[in-house]
Amino acid sequence: MPQRVYLDWNATTPLRPEARDAVMAALEVCGNPSSVHGEGRRARKILQDARLAVAASLGAEPDTVVFTSGATEANVLALGPGPHRTGMPPVQRLIVSAIEHSSVLAGGRFARDRIETAPVDRAGVVDLARLDRLLADQPPALVSVMLANNETGAIQPIPDVVKLVRARNGVIHVDAVPAFGKIDINFKKMDADILSVSAHKIGGPKGIGALLVAKDLRGLEPALTGGGQEKGRRAGTENLAGIAGFGAAAAVAATNRERFAGHCEALRRRLEIGLKRIVGSTIIFSEDVPRLPNTTLFTAPGLRAETAVIGFDLEGIAVSSGSACSSGKVQPSHVLAAMGAGPDLARGGIRVSLGWETTENDINRALEAWRKLAGTLVRKNDET
Ligand code: PMP
Numbered sequence: 001m002p003q004r005v006y007l008d009w010n011a012t013t014p015l016r017p018e019a020r021d022a023v024m025a026a027l028e029v030c031g032n033p034s035s036v037h038g039e040g041r042r043a044r045k046i047l048q049d050a051r052l053a054v055a056a057s058l059g060a061e062p063d064t065v066v067f068t069s070g071a072t073e074a075n076v077l078a079l080g081p082g083p084h085r086t087g088m089p090p091v092q093r094l095i096v097s098a099i100e101h102s103s104v105l106a107g108g109r110f111a112r113d114r115i116e117t118a119p120v121d122r123a124g125v126v127d128l129a130r131l132d133r134l135l136a137d138q139p140p141a142l143v144s145v146m147l148a149n150n151e152t153g154a155i156q157p158i159p160d161v162v163k164l165v166r167a168r169n170g171v172i173h174v175d176a177v178p179a180f181g182k183i184d185i186n187f188k189k190m191d192a193d194i195l196s197v198s199a200h201k202i203g204g205p206k207g208i209g210a211l212l213v214a215k216d217l218r219g220l221e222p223a224l225t226g227g228g229q230e231k232g233r234r235a236g237t238e239n240l241a242g243i244a245g246f247g248a249a250a251a252v253a254a255t256n257r258e259r260f261a262g263h264c265e266a267l268r269r270r271l272e273i274g275l276k277r278i279v280g281s282t283i284i285f286s287e288d289v290p291r292l293p294n295t296t297l298f299t300a301p302g303l304r305a306e307t308a309v310i311g312f313d314l315e316g317i318a319v320s321s322g323s324a325c326s327s328g329k330v331q332p333s334h335v336l337a338a339m340g341a342g343p344d345l346a347r348g349g350i351r352v353s354l355g356w357e358t359t360e361n362d363i364n365r366a367l368e369a370w371r372k373l374a375g376t377l378v379r380k381n382d383e384t
Contacts, residue, residue, distance in 0.1 A: 005317045005362045009201075009355035010150050010178055010295060016203030018252050019245040022050075023205055026244035033238055034229065043240055050247025054210055057254035058176075058197065059186030066211045066233045067243050071177045071198035072103040073223070074211035075144075077234065078173045078194045079108020082219040083142060085193070088169045090219050091142040095134050097126045097156070098338035104144050104175055105334070109223065118145070123289045124154040124339045128164065135168040142171045147179035151322045151335040151351055152286035153295030155183065162191050171217065177201055177209075181253035182261055182292045193217045199242065203356075204249030208242030256356065264294035264354045267363050271352060272296055274367040279374045285322075285336065285349065294355065297322050297336075299348035302379030305333075308350050311377060315369035322349025 006014075015023075026046050031039030033047045048062070055062040068074045084090045094110040097118045107115040118131040126145055135141060143165045148155045158174060165172040173194040176185055181202040187195055194217065198209040213220060213233065226235035253260075275298055276282045285297040299305075305321030312319045322333040332346035352366065 010353035022248035074196035153292035199246035
């Protein structure tokens with residue numbers, strides 16, 4: 001049996017050995033980081049070292065980092081009514097881009113009738129003019145735009161978004177989950193107010209993430225209340241092993257980022273040239289805008305994502321559909337729908353996402369599988 005080829009790194013990544021070691025070491029530590037005794041101090045040191053590593057990997061001050069159970073929780077914590085910059089009125093409505101992750105689209109703690117959607121263009125990039133029109137209404141809004149999209153990889157114009165939001169006295173949240181470890185992120189320079197990340201997309205364990213909260217942001221209500229952990233922003237005894245693993249993964253991700261990006265980009269080029277060579281009518285979404293170096297979302301005439309994903313799986317290749325799977329039903333991708341793709345195209349997106357262990361041979365295997373599958377899954381008269 002040939003080895004399986006994992007090309008779904010945007011869904012999750014394997015645990016890095018450094019992260020595993022840090023998790024195992026932290027599991028041996030008994031102390032509660034909130035305790036004053038020696039055991040507590042030992043645990044607190046692990047917590048603070050991880051905080052330093054995560055902050056450094058994101059160009060942030062350590063005391064802006066709030067550890068959460070993952071980016072879903074970070075997003076729910078970020079999206080609460082009330083935050084504002086010093087001297088500004090609290091936000092009372094939420095604007096989310098149409099291509100956000102479901103945990104942002106759900107609106108966190110905002111009432112449904114307080115949530116508006118900012119459209120994207122055909123390339124999957126947020127429409128700044130339309131966003132500004134939404135921002136022009138009163139009262140000031142909390143705006144959530146992701147740094148890069150998890151399905152297409154399209155990088156969003158965050159510096160422009162920040163400028164627009166600042167000009168309208170709003171607050172800006174950035175979901176940086178797919179971009180983390182792949183492009184340079186500097187929280188201070190970005191000048192966003194709140195930013196979410198997740199460990200399991202960069203080689204850390206699942207179930208741990210963080211929200212970065214700018215120092216001059218006021219009024220962000222905790223979602224979990226009780227103890228005073230994380231400076232009162234997130235109650236509950238910390239997931240020390242997860243946090244330790246996150247810190248270790250963040251340090252490696254920061255050190256390796258440029259090499260990793262170059263590695264992925266070269267392999268992706270090979271993949272995309274190959275896909276088009278096999279089926280001339282292959283469409284690569286967001287092809288003409290800056291994208292994450294590891295992500296390709298493609299389709300071809302007649303392709304059904306659910307059938308293609310199973311076909312690839314049977315060939316030993318793990319890829320995913322651009323569509324969200326819920327309760328066994330494959331829905332058309334909300335990202336592709338927002339980009340103006342008709343229902344046919346929106347049901348056909350296949351996402352291939354690469355990682356640090358991906359090899360040229362993996363890409364060759366994926367292309368062999370595509371050649372086999374295309375014969376039956378792609379509409380014949382469109383094939384070249
Ligand atoms: N935001 C984005 C863009 C994501 O891709 C994900 C993970 N699929 C999340 C948030 C949620 O992260 P977590 O799995 O840590 O809850």
